[in-house]
Amino acid sequence: MSFKNDRMGTAEGIALIFTMTITTVFVTLPSEIVEASGELGWLSEIASDLSTMAMLFLFIYVLERFPGDLFHVSTCLLGRLCACLISIYYVIMFFSVAILLLRDFSENTLFAALPELDFHSAVGWYAVSVGFILYFGIEGIARAAYIILPFSAGGMILTFVLLFPHYKPYYLFPWQGTGITNALIKNGVLVATNAAAPLLAVIAKSFQSIRVLRAAAIFGLGGSMLIKSIAILILIMVFGTSTATERTLPFFEMTRLISLNRYIQRIDSIFIMLWVIAGILGIAISLYMGLYLITRLVNLPTMKPLIPLVTLLLAQFSMLPPDSASVRALESILVKGYFLIGIYVIPILLFAATLLKEKWGTKCASE
Amino acid sequence: MRFRVAVIIMLFVTSLLITGCNGAKELDDVAYVLTIGVDAAEGDQLIFTYEVAIPRALASESPGKANLKATVDFVTVTAPTLTEGRNLLNSVLARAPNLSHVTTFVIGEDLARKGLTGFLGMTMRLRTFRGATDIVVVNGKAKDFLMQNTPEEVLPSRWFQAILSTGDDTGYYLRTSLHEFYVRLKSHSGSPYATLMGINPLNGEGRSSGPAASNDNVQHDYLPKDIPRTGGNPATVVGTAVFKGDKMVGMLPSEETRILAMLLGNYPRGFMTITDPLAPQHSINVNLRLGRNPKIDVNISDEHAIISINVFLKGYLAGIPSGINYESAENNSILNQQISEMVRQKMLLMLQQTQELGADIVDFGYYLRPKYATAQEFENLHWDTLYPNAKFNVVVTTHIQLTGLMHKTAPIPSEKMQ
Numbered sequence: 001m002s003f004k005n006d007r008m009g010t011a012e013g014i015a016l017i018f019t020m021t022i023t024t025v026f027v028t029l030p031s032e033i034v035e036a037s038g039e040l041g042w043l044s045e046i047a048s049d050l051s052t053m054a055m056l057f058l059f060i061y062v063l064e065r066f067p068g069d070l071f072h073v074s075t076c077l078l079g080r081l082c083a084c085l086i087s088i089y090y091v092i093m094f095f096s097v098a099i100l101l102l103r104d105f106s107e108n109t110l111f112a113a114l115p116e117l118d119f120h121s122a123v124g125w126y127a128v129s130v131g132f133i134l135y136f137g138i139e140g141i142a143r144a145a146y147i148i149l150p151f152s153a154g155g156m157i158l159t160f161v162l163l164f165p166h167y168k169p170y171y172l173f174p175w176q177g178t179g180i181t182n183a184l185i186k187n188g189v190l191v192a193t194n195a196a197a198p199l200l201a202v203i204a205k206s207f208q209s210i211r212v213l214r215a216a217a218i219f220g221l222g223g224s225m226l227i228k229s230i231a232i233l234i235l236i237m238v239f240g241t242s243t244a245t246e247r248t249l250p251f252f253e254m255t256r257l258i259s260l261n262r263y264i265q266r267i268d269s270i271f272i273m274l275w276v277i278a279g280i281l282g283i284a285i286s287l288y289m290g291l292y293l294i295t296r297l298v299n300l301p302t303m304k305p306l307i308p309l310v311t312l313l314l315a316q317f318s319m320l321p322p323d324s325a326s327v328r329a330l331e332s333i334l335v336k337g338y339f340l341i342g343i344y345v346i347p348i349l350l351f352a353a354t355l356l357k358e359k360w361g362t363k364c365a366s367e
Numbered sequence: 368m369r370f371r372v373a374v375i376i377m378l379f380v381t382s383l384l385i386t387g388c389n390g391a392k393e394l395d396d397v398a399y400v401l402t403i404g405v406d407a408a409e410g411d412q413l414i415f416t417y418e419v420a421i422p423r424a425l426a427s428e429s430p431g432k433a434n435l436k437a438t439v440d441f442v443t444v445t446a447p448t449l450t451e452g453r454n455l456l457n458s459v460l461a462r463a464p465n466l467s468h469v470t471t472f473v474i475g476e477d478l479a480r481k482g483l484t485g486f487l488g489m490t491m492r493l494r495t496f497r498g499a500t501d502i503v504v505v506n507g508k509a510k511d512f513l514m515q516n517t518p519e520e521v522l523p524s525r526w527f528q529a530i531l532s533t534g535d536d537t538g539y540y541l542r543t544s545l546h547e548f549y550v551r552l553k554s555h556s557g558s559p560y561a562t563l564m565g566i567n568p569l570n571g572e573g574r575s576s577g578p579a580a581s582n583d584n585v586q587h588d589y590l591p592k593d594i595p596r597t598g599g600n601p602a603t604v605v606g607t608a609v610f611k612g613d614k615m616v617g618m619l620p621s622e623e624t625r626i627l628a629m630l631l632g633n634y635p636r637g638f639m640t641i642t643d644p645l646a647p648q649h650s651i652n653v654n655l656r657l658g659r660n661p662k663i664d665v666n667i668s669d670e671h672a673i674i675s676i677n678v679f680l681k682g683y684l685a686g687i688p689s690g691i692n693y694e695s696a697e698n699n700s701i702l703n704q705q706i707s708e709m710v711r712q713k714m715l716l717m718l719q720q721t722q723e724l725g726a727d728i729v730d731f732g733y734y735l736r737p738k739y740a741t742a743q744e745f746e747n748l749h750w751d752t753l754y755p756n757a758k759f760n761v762v763v764t765t766h767i768q769l770t771g772l773m774h775k776t777a778p779i780p781s782e783k784m785q
Contacts, residue, residue, distance in 0.1 A: 038742040111494060132377060135370070166546070173736035174745045241742065242553035246491075257546055259499035262528070266497075 007139055008207050013200065013216030014223070015146035016138075016285060020196040021049070021224040022152065023282040026251050026275040027104045028328060029193060030232050035245040036187040038177025042233040047188025049225035051343075052197045056217040058347040059201040060210060062354045066364050069205040070198070071296040076364035077353035086346055087293045090202060093342045094293070095314060096334055097196050098286035102126055103318040103327050105279035112252050113272045120319065127315035130284045134307045138203060138288050145281050148274070155274050156227055159251075162258045162267075166238045177241075192339035196282075197221060198347070199289050248324075251275075287311065394422060398462035401439065401524035404509030405486060406475035408445050413478065413486070415452035416443045416510040418523055419460065438521055443510055449489045471501040471527040472545065474561070475509035479608060479615035487613070491549055498546030501531055504608035504615060506565030506591050515566050516602035530604050531562065538625035538637040539605045552613060555746050556732025560627075563606035563618055565591025569598065576620040587640065588622040611726040623717040626710070629678055630729045632660040636682075643689045644705040651693065652686035653706065653767060665734045665757075667748070672757035674731050680710065683769035687776055694770045706765040714761050727754045 008016075024030075034041040059070075066073045070090070074083035106122040114122070133141060177183055200213050207213055231251060235244050238254060247253050252268060252275075259265035291303040291310060300306075321327045357364075404416035419440045442459050446452035456464045472490070474483065490496045505512040518526030531542045543561045551559035567573075573595035575588045591603040607619040607627060619627060628634040636656040643649040658679035666673045687693055693702045721728055732750035739745040 115494060168733070170733050170736045174739040174741050175737070176741045178742055240550050240554050242555070243550050246553075253498070257498045259497070265499065 008142055008212070010212050010215045010219075011146050012139065012142035013207055013212050014220040015149050016142045017197060017200060017216050017220030018149055018153075018224050019145040019278060019281050020199060020285050021052075021194045021221055022227060023101060023275075023278055024193050025156075025228050025231050026249070026278065027108065028248055028250070030228075030235055030250045031245055031247045032328070032332075033187060033191075033193075033232060034236060034241055036178065037183040038241050039172050039174060039236060040177035040180065040183035041187075041236060041241075042229045043180075044183045044188040044191070045193070045229040045232050046225060047184045048191050048193045049221060049228070051189045052192070052194040053217055053221050053225075055343055055347040056197055056200060056221065057214075058351040059198065059204075060213050060217065062347075062350045063201060063204050063213065064210045065354055065358065067204075068364075069203060069296070070201045071293065072205075073201075073350065073364075077350055077357060084297060087297050089346070090198065090342060091290045091293045091297075093195060093339060094199075094202075094286045094290035095310075095317075096338070098130075098283050098290065099314050099318045100327070100331055100334070101279060101283045101286065102130075102314065103321065105276070105283070106318070107324060107327075108249055108252070108279075109276065111249060112268075113276075123315050123319055126280060126283065127311050129280050130287060131307055131311040133280070133284050134288060134291075134311070135304070138206060138285075138292075141281060141284050141288065145285075148277050148281070152274055152278055153223065153227060155271060156231065156251075159255055159258065159271070160230060160234050162260065162264070163234060163238055163254055165260070166257060167234070168237055168240070171237050171240045172233065190336065190340065192335050192343045194221065194224075195335065195339040195342060196286055196289070198342055199285065201347075202289050203292060287314065392463060396462055397465045398456075398460045399468045400456075400464055400466050401468060401522060402471045402473060402513060402527065403449075403466070403469055404473040404475070404505075404513045405449075405478055406509050407478040407481050411485075412445050412447055413449075413452070414443060414445050414475075414510060415449070415456075416441060416473075416513050417452075417456055417464070418513055419464070420522065420524075439523060441514060449486065450493075466495045468524075469496065469500060470524045471503060471531075473509040473512060473564070474502065474504045475512075476504060476506055476608075476615065477508070479504045479561075479610075482613045483610075484613040487545075487549060487552070490545055496545065498544060498549070500545045501527060501562070502543055502545050502548050503527075503531075503562040503564050503604075506563060506606075506618065512564060512566055512602060517600050518602070519600065526602075534562075534604075535635045536637065537621075538628040538634045539621040540624060541607060541628055541631070541633065551730065552610075554730075554733075556727075556736065556750055557730030558612070558726035558728050558751075559610040560726075560728040561608045561610070561615075562604065563591060563608045563624075564602065564604045566601045567592055567594055567596060567603045569596065569601050571595055571597045588620040590618060590620050593620075607728070609721065609724055609726050609728055611724060616726055617720070617724045619717065619720070622713060623720070626714050626717045627728060629657060629680075629710075630661055630663070630676065630714070632657065638685055639682075639706070641706055641709055643687075643691065644701050645691050645698070646689040649689035651684075651689070651702065653682050653702075654685050655680045655682035655706070655765070658766065663729075663731065663734050665731050666738075667735070667753070670753070672731075672750075672753045673760065674757050675760045675762075676714070677762045677764075678710070678714070679764045679766070680706070681766045681768050684767060684771050684773075690776055690778055692776045692778075693767075694773070694775045699767055703765045703767055706767070707763040710765070711761050711763040714763065715759060718759055718761075722755045722757065725751070725755050727751070731757070 033044050037044040062073055066076055071083055071087050074086045106126055109122050110117060110119060200216055235250050255268040255271045258267055291306050295303045321330060399420045400417045401420050402418040406414040408414045419442060421438055421440055442456055444452050444455040446455055453464055453466060516523055520526040520529060534540045534542050540562050548559045548561060551557050573593040576590050576593055590606050594603060605621045607624045608615050609617040609619060625637060634657050636654060638652055638654050640650045640652055643651050658681040662677040664675045692698055736745060
């Protein structure tokens with residue numbers, strides 16, 4: 001597979017960023033946010049997403065002045081060594097996201113849909129599916145994500161509406177939850193729930209223009225933020241904070257509660273399909289980003305030979321944590337630590353370097 | 368070319384694998400459990416009564432001809448947990464038991480009074496059960512209730528679903544789901560409650576339970592076993608089981624349940640019989656509903672809770688046996704006052720009872736939430752300790768808006784009354 005530039009438009013950009021950031025709503029994260037921020041959990045999500053969006057705009061500012069992808073721009077602004085370090089960092093980050101998603105979605109499949117399936121088989125099937133669709137390249141994946149986007153967003157909004165009889169608005173009070181600073185900073189800005197968002201910078205070359213990146217950041221991440229924060233808000237209104245913190249799969253539990261009458265009930269099976277597709281696409285996109293950076297790092301003409309090898313390795317890694325609790329502990333360490341570098345430190349570093357370059361009037365050589 | 372061939376082979380293999388046949392069970396291999404009754408046994412054991420559907424019987428007979436004994440089978444096992452009970456059931460039935468279609472959990476009074484935590488935890492954790500499953504408490508043993516229930520429906524599960532969905536017509540019982548029960552149990556502001564069921568002796572005898580309002584001469588406040596009736600299905604749904612934490616501490620009869628429904632904003636309509644204010648030897652029938660959601664305000668003053676309740680009822684006249692013209696503006700106002708005062712007194716009596724039980728089943732604490740800034744402050748309030756000493760200010764306003772298909776009541780000529 002060779003890399004083709006300038007092929008993806010706004011729709012693909014929005015779909016990629018939306019799919020990559022919405023997947024967290026299907027796993028345990030909303031419960032963990034409610035546990036940390038209480039009744040103000042929805043605000044933590046908004047704070048985290050808005051800060052990520054601000055960082056994406058720093059990336060876009062840099063890319064507007066120095067066109068190219070992340071590797072090229074980092075090389076130009078910080079030198080080859082720093083560019084390699086940044087790329088290696090992001091490779092580890094995207095692979096970690098892929099490993100965590102692979103593990104989470106395999107476990108969720110066992111909990112929610114196929115309890116008799118062997119865990120290793122679940123991981124294996126996800127890995128095979130991901131490996132298979134990776135061969136179609138990022139354009140194919142982005143277009144598939146765009147096709148399911150309206151179903152995914154529409155399905156979630158429908159769930160929120162059908163849950164209306166269960167709403168208890170005062171469960172959103174005491175309005176400060178565990179504390180407003182706690183919700184905004186400690187559990188909001190300082191939690192990288194959208195670790196994969198920098199993908200826009202990683203494959204910036206593949207988009208048609210900077211305008212596309214801007215639209216993807218606003219509508220892709222913005223749309224995902226809206227749905228995730230509403231999901232947490234409704235989770236609190238339906239379950240109350242005490243019960244919400246207990247749930248392993250809060251979104252799945254919400255769909256299971258829908259029982260309006262003899263004809264509208266047990267609709268959760270529809271959503272299982274939806275989140276399995278979203279999960280597979282999410283894993284595939286993360287994996288693609290990591291592979292793309294490797295091919296750029298070592299200047300390979302194609303990533304194709306790496307796909308089966310890396311997919312197999314990541315599937316093995318995802319099976320290493322002995323239990324769900326270890327996965328959640330690892331996830332917590334990553335989103336509150338390692339991923340923050342990719343979300344905040346690197347964009348700020350590149351932005352500062354751009355300002356200095358602009359001040360000194362130096363130019364970068366195009367690729 | 369090779370890639371295309373690989374894709375075609377892959378799609379072909381996938382289409383074979385996603386048919387759902389792998390691990391599927393034929394209908395003939397599965398025993399669908401419809402209802403589970405749970406009673407307390409000695410020690411930490413539980414008695415599970417499973418009502419298992421017999422699909423063959425349902426298919427072979429027309430619904431009219433099918434009877435309960437033919438369509439379901441009852442299996443009772445004693446086990447320490449729900450999962451162990453399922454294991455033992457598997458040893459009894461030739462088919463694999465499937466609990467995912469359970470629509471109702473029927474809890475025996477003994478177990479409810481002992482506490483439900485151990486039982487509930489499993490129902491919330493296992494994928495098999497859903498939050499939308501109904502939970503009811505029976506005034507007696509769950510096993511006896513299930514065995515004596517002879518519904519008019521072909522399947523008992525359908526009976527449970529149908530009767531629980533018609534509670535709106537009277538307000539004499541409130542449908543409770545596992546989800547609602549569990550959320551109340553874990554919340555810091557209210558106590559859980561559950562629908563009350565029981566077996567009526569069908570001997571035509573019975574008596575009203577609960578205290579009567581001072582202006583109520585026609586009191587009829589019943590628990591399931593107390594309704595004076597004969598004939599029909601002995602299984603009766605009326606009243607509410609009151610819980611403090613996970614333990615049942617009391618029962619509210621029919622009228623008190625209706626008052627609870629009003630306070631919960633869940634009283635769509637219902638006929639009410641009240642004492643005729645101008646001829647106390649007679650009664651008047653009205654159909655009432657909530658004119659708007661009740662306005663409830665809770666304040667804390669000197670570590671005492673003051674609860675203000677404002678309920679607005681509206682409705683229409685359904686019957687005036689005394690023949691007095693309550694359709695007139697003057698008499699209508701007297702009637703409105705009579706209804707308001709009777710409902711207010713009943714409300715105070717019901718609330719007093721819940722205070723004695725120490726169970727805030729209306730969830731008044733819920734209305735306090737916006738008055739606190741942080742979750743910690745609200746938890747430190749310890750609402751459960753404040754509720755038993757709370758003071759109530761209750762205002763009930765009634766507006767009999769419509770007179771039915773008669774706009775006035777003409778008196779019966781006096782000579783015909785002699």
